[in-house]
Amino acid sequence: MKYYIITFGCQMNESDSERIAAVLEKIGYPKAQKIDGTDLIVVNMCSVRQSAVDRIFGLCQKFAKLKSQNSKLKTILTGCILKEDRKKFAKKFDLILDIKDLPNWPKLEKLKTQNAKRKTISRFKNYLVIKPKRSNNFSAFVPISNGCNNFCSYCVVPYVRGPLVCRDYKEILREIKDAIEKGSKEIWLLGQNVNRYRSKSKTINFAKLLKMINDIPGNFWLRFTSPHPSDFSNELIETMAKCEKVTPYLNLPVQSGDNKVLKRMSRPYTVEQYKNLVKKIREKIPGICLSTDVIVGFPGETKKQFENTVKLFKQIKFDMAYIAKYSPRNGTMAAKMKDNVSHQEKEKRYNLLTESLKRTALEKNKKYIGKIIKVLATEKKNDFLIGKSFHYKTVKFKGLKNLIGRFVKVKIIEADFFDLKGKLSQPTVC
Numbered sequence: 001m002k003y004y005i006i007t008f009g010c011q012m013n014e015s016d017s018e019r020i021a022a023v024l025e026k027i028g029y030p031k032a033q034k035i036d037g038t039d040l041i042v043v044n045m046c047s048v049r050q051s052a053v054d055r056i057f058g059l060c061q062k063f064a065k066l067k068s069q070n071s072k073l074k075t076i077l078t079g080c081i082l083k084e085d086r087k088k089f090a091k092k093f094d095l096i097l098d099i100k101d102l103p104n105w106p107k108l109e110k111l112k113t114q115n116a117k118r119k120t121i122s123r124f125k126n127y128l129v130i131k132p133k134r135s136n137n138f139s140a141f142v143p144i145s146n147g148c149n150n151f152c153s154y155c156v157v158p159y160v161r162g163p164l165v166c167r168d169y170k171e172i173l174r175e176i177k178d179a180i181e182k183g184s185k186e187i188w189l190l191g192q193n194v195n196r197y198r199s200k201s202k203t204i205n206f207a208k209l210l211k212m213i214n215d216i217p218g219n220f221w222l223r224f225t226s227p228h229p230s231d232f233s234n235e236l237i238e239t240m241a242k243c244e245k246v247t248p249y250l251n252l253p254v255q256s257g258d259n260k261v262l263k264r265m266s267r268p269y270t271v272e273q274y275k276n277l278v279k280k281i282r283e284k285i286p287g288i289c290l291s292t293d294v295i296v297g298f299p300g301e302t303k304k305q306f307e308n309t310v311k312l313f314k315q316i317k318f319d320m321a322y323i324a325k326y327s328p329r330n331g332t333m334a335a336k337m338k339d340n341v342s343h344q345e346k347e348k349r350y351n352l353l354t355e356s357l358k359r360t361a362l363e364k365n366k367k368y369i370g371k372i373i374k375v376l377a378t379e380k381k382n383d384f385l386i387g388k389s390f391h392y393k394t395v396k397f398k399g400l401k402n403l404i405g406r407f408v409k410v411k412i413i414e415a416d417f418f419d420l421k422g423k424l425s426q427p428t429v430c
């Protein structure tokens, strides 16, 4: 009776899958290395983009084939599921389960195994209390909150994840200490609106939490995602600047470079406020690597409004950007607006913005040539080890697999738009 998990979407879903794995192993399911021959397939779904939903429909055909070969095979759908997709998927999966109900999954008759070690772990009210089964021992995703209260007009998160709920800070610190003791070199604090964190007593905000984590002894880097510009306080900037383990990297979603579009997106800041925030951050943390999330072709976005986004990109000079072509998500406010930018026009705007980004990204990356930087090696692809630098630059270099999960020194010899190439420098490990 083996399980196999397929995860779509963000790091939060990756992290949830680690908790699902922990629960399944507790009730007697070992992990399968491949999908064929498994007895339980869990799809941890993402609804942020339609493309992920379509891919799951595609997977259902594969599941039907696997079921014809193995009558015992069960399939579960969980994660971020929109109400209407829930109905569509009801006939295609054996179970559709709420991730927040994870502590109660072991009680389900359909999941019972012969070799169950523990019948229930339902004493946990919040599923985030469940100890994750980490997929590696060098990078730990630690959710500090779940859900969001912002209701940006295009976003499904508040509907599928519910309102913002923050974890107890002592529990977060315990989880991080445990990960560091087990060898984690990189801690990712996760939350859909991560910098809105407040402890129950309201005494610990995100900046204070960051400082407390920074004070934990150990050789590790501290990163977080995803912050909201409106919740980015001066205290947080000061804290980031002072905390040596907090890496000089920030993904600060702007979503549009036009005030009217921002308003329709229900993003409560202006382009000027965003630029001012970036200025303050760069003053306090010189050399910080900045990326953003942006949507092109939002309902009603005119050519002029799109050009304002291009202008903003030229002014800010992002290191990286995650550019999305708008697609309506059912149930959101934006889905009620007329999706009047054609597919071709969205494609064109996507390409134009990508070209603009490439220019600034390359310009920034070239500055690394000749420098020796510290990199956390995370995987091997073909002949190359791949890792992330302190500034969250992707670095490729030749090296042995046993360096995965270790900090190494790399001399940068080449710069591309979105990655750096280098060679190991002596002494290799640092």
Ligand code: SF4
Pocket: 148, 149, 150, 151, 152, 155, 156, 157, 158, 192, 193, 228
């Ligand atoms: S802040 Fe982020 S998660 Fe929350 S509604 Fe807006 S885009 Fe979605």
